Structure formats: structure tokens, C-alpha cells
Amino acid sequence: MPDRALSFGARAEAYERFRPGYPPELFDLVREYAGGPVTSALEIGAGTGKATRLFAGQGVTVTATDPDGAMLRELRKHVRASGVSTVRASLEDLRPGRRRYGLVYAVAALHWTVPEGRWARVAALLEPAGVFASAGGQVRPADPAVTEAVRAARAPFLESDEVPSPDGTPPGDAMQWPGTELRRAGSAWFGGVRQVVIDRRLTMSADEYTGYLSTVSAYAALPALEREQVFRGIARVLPERVEIVADLVVHLARRR
Known part of the structure; x- marks a missing residue:
């Protein structure tokens, strides 16, 4: 796993x-795709539980996994649902046992997993016809002028602050990663690949936006x-209120 994956x-x-947290529309998409109740789920890279509380709040029994113990400790401060358990592990650490899940999902986390064997590992955790879901996307200023000012302030230290597409898919392509990879490397285990975009517009203070960047x-x-x-450089170029684009690109697939 890349060192950056353990920097949080x-x-x-x-x-x-x-x-930002995650909207109810994300769960609604998963439930609609599943075609019935979603009762059990394993979460990859749960972090502090932003997505955990969304799914648990809909009555899903969630096993939240993350390789970082500090992130899971923060999760346990904020997620009190009796149906949530935590496991300190990366996807590569998980060993399928007798239990399989109706849903395996990852939100802003799948790109940190190891490509080799990724889909076989996910499939092994799912019940037959179980659902895989992934969501993620950039959080960026809506105003191109603010984006450019932030880029210029960042440039002496970082060429880019984005995580590039793991398989090199250009940003403008109709199907984005991991949908591209699911259709290719994951096709032996998954079918019915679907991509949906949830539009989100947020407003942050300048301090909140630099806090997000941290x-x-x-x-x-x-x-x-x-x-x-x-x-300090970025703070100097931000307006007092920053309008944010935070669209979620959601991918869904079903285990064969």
C-alpha cells in the first residue's frame, strides 16, 4: 500500500x-441497484466513519475496516450504532471466513488498495449476487479563478494535489475508474457495471477549506x-466563503 495511504x-x-459527509442519495443508489434490502456490509477504508454512519443509519449491519488505528479510534467516538463493528485491516489483510456480505463498499478509499488480486479479494467477501459499490470524487472550488489562484499558491511545493486515476483513465472519459477496471480485470467476478454521478455543491469558509486540504x-x-x-499561501488567495464542487462518482457492480 502506498505510504500516502497511511498518512491520515x-x-x-x-x-x-x-x-464532507455523504448524502442519503448514495445509500438510495445502492439499495435501488441491489433490488432489495441491504442488511450486511463490509466497508473498505472506513476512516472516521463518514460513510459508516450513513449506511448504519439505514439499518445496515456494518463491519468497518481500516488499516489505520487512529482513524478507527476517531470512528468509534462518532459512530455509536450497535450494528457497527470495527476491524483494523486493509483489504489485503482480510481473509474470507464463513461470513459473506450482501454489500462490500468503499468511499474515497478504493484507490489505496493493491491492484493485483483486488477483485478476487472483493468477490471472496461477497455473497453470490452480492453488490460492490465505490464512490469518490474531487473536492474543488467552483470558481475557476479561485482554482487557479490555489494552484499558483501551491505550485512551489506541489505540482498537483490530486490522486491520479489508478489505471490512467483520462478525466473526460465517459466511464471512469474503477468502472473501467471492473469491466476489464474484474469481469471474471463482476457484471452489471454501472456509473452514476451525484451532483453536490457545498459552501466552506476559507478556514474550513484549508482544513480540508490539510x-x-x-x-x-x-x-x-x-x-x-x-x-499560508493558499489562505491568502481564498475568498471568505468558498463555493465547492464535490460531485460523487459512484460505481456499482454485482458478483457473478
């Missing part, structure tokens, strides 16, 4: 405070002094 724990409280792995991996400098 030191900022678990900031992650919980500044990362949880992004590219910034977290910078030396402390450079991180302080880049955030």
Missing part, C-alpha cells in the same frame, strides 16, 4: 471535522515547514 491517522480529528494526502506528506508555508 495523524490528522484523524481534522479529517472528521473538515471532510487532510489531503499530498499535503500531509509534505515536510511540516513546507506544509505550513503552502497553507
Whole structure:
């Protein structure tokens, strides 16, 4: 697993405070695709439980996994549902036992998993005809001028703060990753691949937006002094209120 995948724990409280939660539409999409009740789920890369509480709040029994103990400790502060259990593990650490799940899902986390054997591992955790769901997307200023000002302030320290598509799919293509990979490498285990975009527009204060950036792995991996400098530079160019585009690209597939 890339080092950046384990860079979040030191900022678990900031992650919980500044990362946006997830809308009910995400669960609705999964339930509609499943074609019936979703009762049991395994979550890959649960973090502080932003998605855990959405699914658990709909009555799903969730096993929330994450390789970072600090993130799971933060999750347990905020997720009190009796149907939620936590396991410190990456996808690669999980060993299928007798239990299989009706749903395996990952929200803003699947890109941190190891490509080799990814779909065989996920399929082994699912019941026959079980559903896989993944969601993610960029959080960026809606105003192109603000985006450019942030880019210029960041440039001396970081060329980009994005996580590139794991399989190199260009951003403009109709089918995005992991849908592309599901149709190719995952086709032996999964079919019915569907992509849906949930439009989201948010408003953050300048402090909240820089707080969000502090949880992004590219910034977290910078030396402390450079991180302080880049955030000071970005803060200087932000308006008091930042309009945000935070669309979620959702992929759904069914185990064969």
C-alpha cells in the first residue's frame, strides 16, 4: 500500500471535522441497484466513519475496516450504532471466513488498495449476487479563478494535489475508474457495471477549506515547514466563503 495511504491517522480529528459527509442519495443508489434490502456490509477504508454512519443509519449491519488505528479510534467516538463493528485491516489483510456480505463498499478509499488480486479479494467477501459499490470524487472550488489562484499558491511545493486515476483513465472519459477496471480485470467476478454521478455543491469558509486540504494526502506528506508555508499561501488567495464542487462518482457492480 502506498505510504500516502497511511498518512491520515495523524490528522484523524481534522479529517472528521473538515471532510464532507455523504448524502442519503448514495445509500438510495445502492439499495435501488441491489433490488432489495441491504442488511450486511463490509466497508473498505472506513476512516472516521463518514460513510459508516450513513449506511448504519439505514439499518445496515456494518463491519468497518481500516488499516489505520487512529482513524478507527476517531470512528468509534462518532459512530455509536450497535450494528457497527470495527476491524483494523486493509483489504489485503482480510481473509474470507464463513461470513459473506450482501454489500462490500468503499468511499474515497478504493484507490489505496493493491491492484493485483483486488477483485478476487472483493468477490471472496461477497455473497453470490452480492453488490460492490465505490464512490469518490474531487473536492474543488467552483470558481475557476479561485482554482487557479490555489494552484499558483501551491505550485512551489506541489505540482498537483490530486490522486491520479489508478489505471490512467483520462478525466473526460465517459466511464471512469474503477468502472473501467471492473469491466476489464474484474469481469471474471463482476457484471452489471454501472456509473452514476451525484451532483453536490457545498459552501466552506476559507478556514474550513484549508482544513480540508490539510487532510489531503499530498499535503500531509509534505515536510511540516513546507506544509505550513503552502497553507499560508493558499489562505491568502481564498475568498471568505468558498463555493465547492464535490460531485460523487459512484460505481456499482454485482458478483457473478
